[in-house]
Amino acid sequence: MSPKLPPQPHVQHSTTAVADGQSHAHPAPPKGILRWLLTTNHKEIGSLYLIFSLTMFFVGGIFALVVRAELFQPGLQLVQPEFFNQMTTMHGLIMVFAAVMPAFTGLANWMIPLQIGAPDMALPRLNNFSFWLLPVAFTLLLSTLLMPGGGPNFGWTFYAPLSTNYAPPSTTFFILSLHLAGISSILGAINIIATILNMRAPGMRLMDMPLFVWTWLITAFLLIAVMPVLAAVITMMLMDINFGTSFFNAAGGGDPVLFQHLFWTFGHPEVYIMILPAFGIVSAIIPTFARKPLFGYASMVYATAAIAFLSFLVWAHHMFVVGMPLVAELFFMYTTMLIAVPTGVKVFNWVTTLFRGSISFESPMLFALAFVVLFTIGGFSGLMLAIAPADFQYHDTYFVVAHFHYVLVPGAIFAIMAGVYYWLPKWTGHYPNERLAQWHFWFSIIGVNLTFFPMHFAGLAGMPRRIPDYALQFADFNLLSSIGAFFFGASQLLFVLGIILCVRGGKKAPAKAWEGAEDLEWTVPCPAPLHTFETPPVFHRTSH
Amino acid sequence: MESREQNQVGVRRTVIRTMAVLVGMFAFAFALVPLYDVFCQITGINGKVDATAQSIVHEEVDESRYINVQFITRGSPGLPWQMSVEMHQMSVHPGQTAEVDFTFTNNSHKESWGQAVPSVSPSNATRHLRKVSCFCFEEQQLQGNERLTIPLVFQLARDLPADINTITLVYTLYPIERAIQTASLNNIINHGVKNDPKNEAKNNNAAGETI
Numbered sequence: 180m181s182p183k184l185p186p187q188p189h190v191q192h193s194t195t196a197v198a199d200g201q202s203h204a205h206p207a208p209p210k211g212i213l214r215w216l217l218t219t220n221h222k223e224i225g226s227l228y229l230i231f232s233l234t235m236f237f238v239g240g241i242f243a244l245v246v247r248a249e250l251f252q253p254g255l256q257l258v259q260p261e262f263f264n265q266m267t268t269m270h271g272l273i274m275v276f277a278a279v280m281p282a283f284t285g286l287a288n289w290m291i292p293l294q295i296g297a298p299d300m301a302l303p304r305l306n307n308f309s310f311w312l313l314p315v316a317f318t319l320l321l322s323t324l325l326m327p328g329g330g331p332n333f334g335w336t337f338y339a340p341l342s343t344n345y346a347p348p349s350t351t352f353f354i355l356s357l358h359l360a361g362i363s364s365i366l367g368a369i370n371i372i373a374t375i376l377n378m379r380a381p382g383m384r385l386m387d388m389p390l391f392v393w394t395w396l397i398t399a400f401l402l403i404a405v406m407p408v409l410a411a412v413i414t415m416m417l418m419d420i421n422f423g424t425s426f427f428n429a430a431g432g433g434d435p436v437l438f439q440h441l442f443w444t445f446g447h448p449e450v451y452i453m454i455l456p457a458f459g460i461v462s463a464i465i466p467t468f469a470r471k472p473l474f475g476y477a478s479m480v481y482a483t484a485a486i487a488f489l490s491f492l493v494w495a496h497h498m499f500v501v502g503m504p505l506v507a508e509l510f511f512m513y514t515t516m517l518i519a520v521p522t523g524v525k526v527f528n529w530v531t532t533l534f535r536g537s538i539s540f541e542s543p544m545l546f547a548l549a550f551v552v553l554f555t556i557g558g559f560s561g562l563m564l565a566i567a568p569a570d571f572q573y574h575d576t577y578f579v580v581a582h583f584h585y586v587l588v589p590g591a592i593f594a595i596m597a598g599v600y601y602w603l604p605k606w607t608g609h610y611p612n613e614r615l616a617q618w619h620f621w622f623s624i625i626g627v628n629l630t631f632f633p634m635h636f637a638g639l640a641g642m643p644r645r646i647p648d649y650a651l652q653f654a655d656f657n658l659l660s661s662i663g664a665f666f667f668g669a670s671q672l673l674f675v676l677g678i679i680l681c682v683r684g685g686k687k688a689p690a691k692a693w694e695g696a697e698d699l700e701w702t703v704p705c706p707a708p709l710h711t712f713e714t715p716p717v718f719h720r721t722s723h
Numbered sequence: 724m725e726s727r728e729q730n731q732v733g734v735r736r737t738v739i740r741t742m743a744v745l746v747g748m749f750a751f752a753f754a755l756v757p758l759y760d761v762f763c764q765i766t767g768i769n770g771k772v773d774a775t776a777q778s779i780v781h782e783e784v785d786e787s788r789y790i791n792v793q794f795i796t797r798g799s800p801g802l803p804w805q806m807s808v809e810m811h812q813m814s815v816h817p818g819q820t821a822e823v824d825f826t827f828t829n830n831s832h833k834e835s836w837g838q839a840v841p842s843v844s845p846s847n848a849t850r851h852l853r854k855v856s857c858f859c860f861e862e863q864q865l866q867g868n869e870r871l872t873i874p875l876v877f878q879l880a881r882d883l884p885a886d887i888n889t890i891t892l893v894y895t896l897y898p899i900e901r902a903i904q905t906a907s908l909n910n911i912i913n914h915g916v917k918n919d920p921k922n923e924a925k926n927n928n929a930a931g932e933t934i
Binding site for chain 1: 730733737738740741744745746748749751752753755759760763766792799840841844845846847895898925
């Protein structure tokens with residue numbers, strides 16, 4: 180734990196600090212592309228992350244639309260099954276590793292130093308490196324689609340031996356790109372932990388931090404714990420493919436089920452990595468627009484930590500059908516259901532924060548409220564999947580697809596969009612166009628539900644996932660899903676338009692852009708100058 | 724400024740600790756590979772059978788129960804063999820000793836080596852299945868177009884859990900590349916490395932040489 184810094188009066192910068200380049204005398208940044216290649220400023224790197232993530236969101240979205248276009252009608256119309264498999268795989272990989280995770284890291288870069296009163300991230304050059312690994316990693320990954328034999332086609336979970344013995348030759352490139360993305364996440368996580376533990380404003384205790392900072396701290400610990408496991412798994416795959424080992428090859432004494440255990444040891448904490456920061460964003464927005472302090476701050480922190488801890492004990496609920504003994508199935512079923520308790524605490528606290536608040540419905544709040552409702556629906560279908568005997572029916576059907584898209588699209592993605600609308604005034608100095616944002620919200624919520632709600636029924640009726648063709652009985656559900664997907668995809672163009680317009684101009688925002696906003700980031704001007712909190716702010720404790 | 728220097732010290736400490744966790748977790752993931760095998764061997768939950776012959780235990784046959792034992796055989800790419808079984812299922816009482824013939828056919832004109840690797844399902848039946856004699860304990864050599872019939876002799880233990888009515892034995896044929904020399908493969912497939920006198924002798928030799 181960090182040493183507790185005593186409250187300090189403002190101190191004039193000594194000459195050593197000036198020599199460090201930490202003071203007001205900043206060297207002029209290089210011009211043009213070099214400025215972005217060499218930047219060590221947390222705000223610029225945060226923007227780079229967010230722009231990269233938005234770009235990849237559309238790339239992954241186009242892959243999803245190829246899938247939905249093929250599934251528009253039964254039978255094979257547009258693409259061959261081989262290419263269809265590459266599209267489902269790449270959609271998953273891009274959305275998880277290149278859209279959702281970098282978006283959260285971008286928000287962390289921008290907002291954590293502002294929320295804790297730090298001048299920058301703890302390790303600014305490392306920060307630059309961890310961002311620039313990402314475009315390299317995903318250019319490499321996308322380039323596999325053009326290689327002979329095609330790109331990865333084994334699903335985003337890349338189960339061995341499908342991803343080793345039976346994989347396309349490009350799999351080695353896939354492994355390298357995942358290694359790079361993993362290193363990027365790990366370095367980002369180290370940076371975030373170092374920043375939060377060491378650079379808080381004098382007087383700010385851990386239990387004074389905004390929840391976005393708390394959730395990111397816990398997420399960063401999850402990343403540190405599980406990204407090395409992913410690295411180990413793909414290294415084993417690499418050795419099985421290229422060096423003749425048999426980690427996952429039964430012919431050589433290996434065990435394919437071992438792959439699934441190792442993968443989900445990483446994979447389940449990974450799904451919380453993609454949702455905990457979303458909890459933090461929503462916990463910032465709901466009190467702001469309900470004009471009440473967050474209900475149950477401490478219980479929110481403990482619930483987040485409990486979810487993170489439990490996430491290590493539930494991995495095999497993804498594997499109920501591999502032939503586990505009954506005792507193991509019961510264990511994983513109960514631990515999985517246990518996660519509903521801290522998650523329930525969170526939903527309860529959000530609803531109680533709203534209770535008797537004076538609520539207004541600006542676009543960030545709309546997305547946050549939609550998050551609470553739709554994420555809870557995703558949580559409920561997750562509880563249904565946790566029931567081991569029922570999972571034998573649901574496993575690998577569209578019910579699973581519906582479940583995780585409900586927690587990831589109106590869950591993680593809506594929270595990111597809520598965060599973007601909430602903090603855009605801080606980033607650009609202008610309010611986003613509220614009319615446009617509202618249109619974006621209503622189109623998105625219709626699109627999301629039209630796309631994913633019918634998938635529950637298709638799945639319960641037995642439609643398997645990752646198959647390019649289906650029985651006639653599923654035709655109506657798929658028709659609706661495909662229409663919804665194109666509707667949702669097109670409405671995201673409004674999001675881009677809103678952001679571009681907001682960067683170029685709009686209603687000027689004051690330092691405290693939202694009436695009910697309380698955290699430290701609202702004490703610096705809008706737009707936030709390139710360098711903030713060079714002298715630590717005086718932190719006034721508000722009652723949590 | 725004093726606090727900034729304090730920060731630098733703190734940051735360095737945080738980075739060192741997180742890096743230590745990183746390296747530890749990476750090593751731990753690799754350590755899980757042998758640990759997983761040990762765990763499965765102790766609990767018998769992945770359906771891998773001990774690849775050493777067990778002797779018949781003379782216990783009273785439980786004639787009130789019939790257990791349906793099914794046999795499935797599978798080939799694998801790289802080995803032009805066919806494996807077939809005399810009957811695909813049989814009924815036995817717990818405690819009873821049974822025998823069933825398996826036939827290996829080499830469909831190519833060349834000599835090759837292979838081994839049938841067993842898997843038992845449900846996995847918790849694994850520890851209640853005694854194999855007295857099985858072709859799966861050793862590698863088979865077949866000349867071109869040779870056909871070989873070998874019996875499997877097994878006994879179901881009387882303490883077979885009451886909820887098990889059907890046991891499925893799957894045999895998958897894997898090619899053995901003699902060039903690699905079988906010792907390493909054999910060790911991985913046979914968990915009973917220590918019981919193997921041949922290996923022990925080899926280990927002793929090695930130890931003797933180093934001394």
